[in-house]
Amino acid sequence: MTKPIDPSVRIRVTILLRAEDGRLVLVRHLKEGRRYWLLPGGGQDPGEPLEQAARRELYEEVRVTARGFRFLALRESIDFAGGRHIQFPIFAAVEPDLTALGPGEDPRIEGIDLFTPEELADRPVFPHFPEDLGRLARNEPVAPFQTLPWVP
Numbered sequence: 001m002t003k004p005i006d007p008s009v010r011i012r013v014t015i016l017l018r019a020e021d022g023r024l025v026l027v028r029h030l031k032e033g034r035r036y037w038l039l040p041g042g043g044q045d046p047g048e049p050l051e052q053a054a055r056r057e058l059y060e061e062v063r064v065t066a067r068g069f070r071f072l073a074l075r076e077s078i079d080f081a082g083g084r085h086i087q088f089p090i091f092a093a094v095e096p097d098l099t100a101l102g103p104g105e106d107p108r109i110e111g112i113d114l115f116t117p118e119e120l121a122d123r124p125v126f127p128h129f130p131e132d133l134g135r136l137a138r139n140e141p142v143a144p145f146q147t148l149p150w151v152p
Helices: 050-062 130-137
Strands: 010-016 024-031 034-038 041-043 065-079 084-097 109-115 145-148
Touching: 010 050, 010 065, 024 050, 034 109, 041 050, 050 065, 050 084, 065 130
Parallel strands: 010 084, 065 145
Antiparallel strands: 010 041, 024 034, 024 109, 065 084
């Protein structure tokens, strides 16, 4: 059964964070017995500028600060059956300080992992955009906007 889409759109800032060796930093979650990975990030608060949300979420999730953020692309997913709509502005962290890299205080975070794009191929990563993630990891351009299929 399809339910009406909630009139509010959830915005989840997403930060591409590279270690010095080029691997990507991902946050490992374990929820209801299901393990999956996310790029660091989280929900934008009402009235909070996107860059401020990226800065806050990067620190809250992985204890990293950055000089700034560069916008890369926007992705969205719509769950027509569940009535949810999420937008993912994707930023690259500029000159991140990884010296304090580690899990933040969010109890959903099981750990922090570093992966090459090839190592991500068999892992559940959300939002689900494996081709784009590989391109972004290699500093290649991606389409500025795309609607992704909803993956439960």
